[in-house]
Structure formats: structure tokens, C-alpha cells
Amino acid sequence: MGIEVLIKSELTRREAFLNAKGSLRERDAMSMQGIAMPTLPPMPEGALEIPGEFITAAVSAKIYRMIGSAYGTRAAQRALAEQPVTAAGIEEAREYVSSLMDVDLSTVMVEVVPNSKWGDSGAEGIHFKAGLDQHLIVMPSYVASAIEVLVHEFGHAAHAIKQRQNGEYPFFFTADSTVELISHYCQYHYIVERLSRDHLLIALGQLTTASYALSIQASGTKDFDHYEASGAAAEPLRSMSIDMLQSTHAAFCENQAYYFSEVFRGISLMLALLLLDENEGMRRYASLDRVDRRLQDKLSDAFAGKDALMSFSKINERIEELLERCS
Numbered sequence: 001m002g003i004e005v006l007i008k009s010e011l012t013r014r015e016a017f018l019n020a021k022g023s024l025r026e027r028d029a030m031s032m033q034g035i036a037m038p039t040l041p042p043m044p045e046g047a048l049e050i051p052g053e054f055i056t057a058a059v060s061a062k063i064y065r066m067i068g069s070a071y072g073t074r075a076a077q078r079a080l081a082e083q084p085v086t087a088a089g090i091e092e093a094r095e096y097v098s099s100l101m102d103v104d105l106s107t108v109m110v111e112v113v114p115n116s117k118w119g120d121s122g123a124e125g126i127h128f129k130a131g132l133d134q135h136l137i138v139m140p141s142y143v144a145s146a147i148e149v150l151v152h153e154f155g156h157a158a159h160a161i162k163q164r165q166n167g168e169y170p171f172f173f174t175a176d177s178t179v180e181l182i183s184h185y186c187q188y189h190y191i192v193e194r195l196s197r198d199h200l201l202i203a204l205g206q207l208t209t210a211s212y213a214l215s216i217q218a219s220g221t222k223d224f225d226h227y228e229a230s231g232a233a234a235e236p237l238r239s240m241s242i243d244m245l246q247s248t249h250a251a252f253c254e255n256q257a258y259y260f261s262e263v264f265r266g267i268s269l270m271l272a273l274l275l276l277d278e279n280e281g282m283r284r285y286a287s288l289d290r291v292d293r294r295l296q297d298k299l300s301d302a303f304a305g306k307d308a309l310m311s312f313s314k315i316n317e318r319i320e321e322l323l324e325r326c327s
């Protein structure tokens with residue numbers, strides 16, 4: 001498959017989605033009918049390799065507990081209150097990400113879907129890649145921290161637009177390890193600049209499952225008893241209930257795709273937090289992100305001389321520092 005065929009199929013799918021009626025799930029299924037799945041470019045050996053030092057159990061019990069207890073507070077309840085997705089909110093998010101990533105997002109479409117049609121999609125917002133810059137963001141009409149969610153989705157659009165400006169086929173794909181990097185970088189940046197400590201703690205809820213998956217990967221075993229006895233389990237065991245750890249572990253074992261998406265999400269989230277002040281580097285990363293190059297090589301090109309910043313062992317002090325910086 002070449003670029004033209006890929007773009008044509010993405011735009012056809014977008015049109016079919018926009019014209020379809022029914023729930024989000026039904027429209028999504030209808031839009032996929034007759035659409036050819038894009039084929040990856042040739043992948044050199046080791047292209048999807050992850051640096052070994054990223055496979056860690058670095059998140060501390062203290063941070064897990066801070067995230068876990070955030071949900072119960074009144075301030076968190078306020079941060080979680082549903083807000084309407086408005087035209088003004090959409091433009092605020094578009095402008096924020098456009099200036100943060102230095103990219104024109106004026107061609108990105110946003111469709112707002114009534115919550116009754118949103119159903120149990122599991123997502124707060126969705127981004128469909130379409131062509132060079134014809135991407136589509138779909139949002140429910142009410143969602144917690146609406147502009148923050150929009151910033152996240154525009155972050156996905158900014159990532160794809162910057163990649164695709166290169167005009168070569170491998171830039172039309174993103175490796176699982178960084179598919180959530182730019183979107184979370186934009187989201188965390190927005191929270192630290194304009195929202196509150198509670199918003200950040202709630203957004204970090206995702207880090208709990210993701211870094212738990214990373215710690216299982218770091219333990220080198222998929223057997224729960226062996227995991228429990230390994231050093232990698234120490235911090236999760238000190239901060240979360242054994243029932244929760246066991247049931248999540250079972251869910252990972254049942255669904256390998258889910259497990260690996262969480263492992264990779266963990267890497268994206270930690271890099272976004274550690275590199276949150278590297279604005280130029282993030283823009284460079286989005287521009288050079290092609291699926292057929294190793295993560296390590298792309299990171300060292302985008303963040304030259306910043307290896308120390310990428311140390312996952314510093315994630316706990318980094319999170320505390322960012323929480324302090326929230327207004």
C-alpha cells in the first residue's frame with residue numbers, strides 16, 4: 001500500500017463515519033466496511049525494540065497512594081464534574097496545542113456526539129487519522145475536564161500532522177511505544193499550566209495500571225506468585241490491594257494486546273512527564289517519528305544531550321515536582 005491509497009481509505013472511512021447514523025459503536029463498525037487495513041512499511045530488525053532501562057518498576061508506593069486517594073476528595077469530585085464540550089472550549093484547545101506544538105490545526109474537524117449515542121466506548125474522546133491534516137476528533141457532549149480531553153485529542157492530531165509533513169510512508173504510522181507520547185505531553189502541559197493539582201492526580205490514574213503492567217514486564221514472569229515474590233512487585237504490593245493486583249493481572253493474562261498496550265502506555269506517560277519542559281524536543285520528536293526507526297535513536301535525535309532527563313528512576317520526584325507546580 002502506498003500513501004495515496006492509505007489517504008484515500010482514511011478519508012473514505014471518515015466520510016462513512018460522519019454520514020452513518022446510530023451509536024458511536026455502530027457508526028464505527030459501519031465506517032470500517034470495505035476499508036482496506038493499512039499495511040506497515042518494511043520494518044528493519046529491532047525497529048520496535050524498547051530500551052531496556054525503560055522496563056522498570058520505578059513508581060513508588062507513595063505515588064501510587066497519592067493517585068489512589070485523590071479520587072475520594074471533594075476537590076477531585078469538582079475536577080471530575082462533567083462539563084459541556086463547547087465551541088469556545090474546542091477553539092481554546094485547538095489554539096493551545098497549535099502554539100505548543102507549532103503546527104496549524106485549523107483543518108482538524110471536531111464532531112460532538114450526544115452522550116446517549118456515546119455508549120460504553122470506554123474513551124473520553126477519539127481521534128481518527130485522516131490524510132495529511134484532515135483528522136477528525138469525536139467527543140461526547142458532556143465529559144469531565146472537557147478542554148483537557150480536547151487538548152489530548154488535538155495532541156494526537158498535532159503528532160500525526162507533523163509526522164505526515166515528511167511525505168514518506170513510514171511517517172504515516174506510529175509505534176505503540178509512543179502513540180500516547182505527544183497527546184499526554186500536551187495534556188499534562190495544559191494541566192500544569194492552567195488546571196489544578198487534583199486534575200493532575202486524576203489524569204495520573206492511567207499511570208497506575210500502566211506502570212503496574214511495566215512492573216510485571218520488569219519482573220520477567222507472567223506467573224502471579226512469582227511476580228509477587230519478585231522485587232518488581234514491592235511498591236505495588238505496599239500500596240494496592242492484593243485483590244486489585246490479582247484481578248488486573250488476570251485481565252492482562254487473558255488479553256495480551258491489552259497488557260502490551262498498557263506496558264507501552266507506561267513508557268509514553270513516563271517520558272511525557274520527565275520531558276514535559278522540553279518543548280522544542282517534543283516538536284522535533286513528532287516531526288521525526290517514523291515507525292521503522294528505533295525509539296532510542298529517535299529520542300536521542302529529538303532530545304540530544306538530555307539522556308539524564310529520561311531516567312525512569314526519577315519519576316517519583318518528578319511527579320511531586322509537577323504537582324507542586326500546579327496552581
Ligand SMILES: [Zn+2]
Pocket residue numbers: 152156180183
Ligand atoms: Zn490518547
